[in-house]
Amino acid sequence: MTTSIDQIKQQSMLRHLIRIRQFEDRVADLLDTDDINCPTHLYTGQEAVAVGVCQALSIDDYIWGTHRSHGHYLAKGGNMDTMMAELYGKETGCSHGRGGSMHLLAKEVGILGTVPMVGATIPMAVGSALVSSIKKDQKVSVAFFGDGATEEGVFHEALNFASLKKLPVIFVCENNLYSSHLRIEDRRSQNNIYKSAEAHGMEGITVDGNNTLDVYQKAVEAVTKARSGLGPTLIECKTYRWRGHVGPSWDLDVNIREKEELDHWMEKDPIEILSKEMIQTNEITPQDLDAIKQAVASEIESSVEFARKSPFPDVKELSKNVYSSS
Ligand SMILES: Cc1ncc(C[n+]2csc(CCOP(=O)(O)OP(=O)(O)O)c2C)c(N)n1
Ligand SMILES: [Mg+2]
Known part of the structure; x- marks a missing residue:
């Protein structure tokens, strides 16, 4: 299965998985300080989905x-510095510090x-797909x-309309x-x-969301x-x-989930799965892997430095781009 995915592509996937993991781990530490105060939902463990797609x-x-x-x-190519600055609420953030x-x-x-x-x-994705279909711009x-x-009704409304109009949306x-x-x-x-897809006359599939290469291959077919x-x-x-x-x-002290469940899923670590497979097939060496991790760590520290040094928005302009002026 992996042989059809070239080495450069696989290395890029692995680097993206590591960037997301390390970014989230650093943000988790920063959330325990006064640096980042916005509500933050971490993506740790789900990296293979974003990267594979x-x-x-x-x-x-x-x-x-x-x-x-x-x-x-990060997986789609967003700038790390401007996302970190956004979490810090700074003017240089990707939403100018107003969004978090x-x-x-x-x-x-x-x-x-x-x-x-x-x-x-x-x-909204159905809307952008409708635009692409009208403009015939080939975008997905x-x-x-x-x-x-x-569980929101809008999920079914969106699937129905996308299927009816054969829109380029996944x-x-x-x-x-x-x-x-x-x-x-x-x-x-x-x-x-x-199976919700079937009711709307479109294809629905499942995939191991911790296996980046599997997600990638299913996504390629859908694209x-x-x-x-x-x-x-x-x-x-x-x-x-x-x-x-x-x-x-880690939510282990609030009577919601058991440590055994978390341990089970941590054994299915997307980074371990891909890196092991790449080492076995000589797509990468353990030394290369360490080098990627080190390079990513310094990229993250420089994004923290960028965010810290950036200015906060001017108080007089706090509602700029938050409310429509028209
Ligand atoms: C319309 C709406 N209802 C409720 C909430 C509160 N809320 C925020 S996240 C969340 C859970 C979403 O679960 P899921 O879609 O599975 O995403 P996950 O958090 O697991 O990534 C809820 C209920 C909300 N933000 N919006
Ligand atoms: Mg969920």
């Missing part, structure tokens, strides 16, 4: 994200927005969302088993999100289909968030 896209394609989108932003962790934007690389209203970006739109978002559901603090078994009679005018796909990625719903904690 975004590696199948071109820079001109569009993505839409959620409250938990640091990984999507849940409002990321980088139109220059196709990141059209991340929105904390659960489910909100699913129809991706909506990333969680399992909780599939619905990527990251089923991490929890919506906030409620497990999927306590919310759904069946754990079968991918090819969307670009050739054959319509949308729903990809349900089975994965798990390592940390609690919001903030840096």
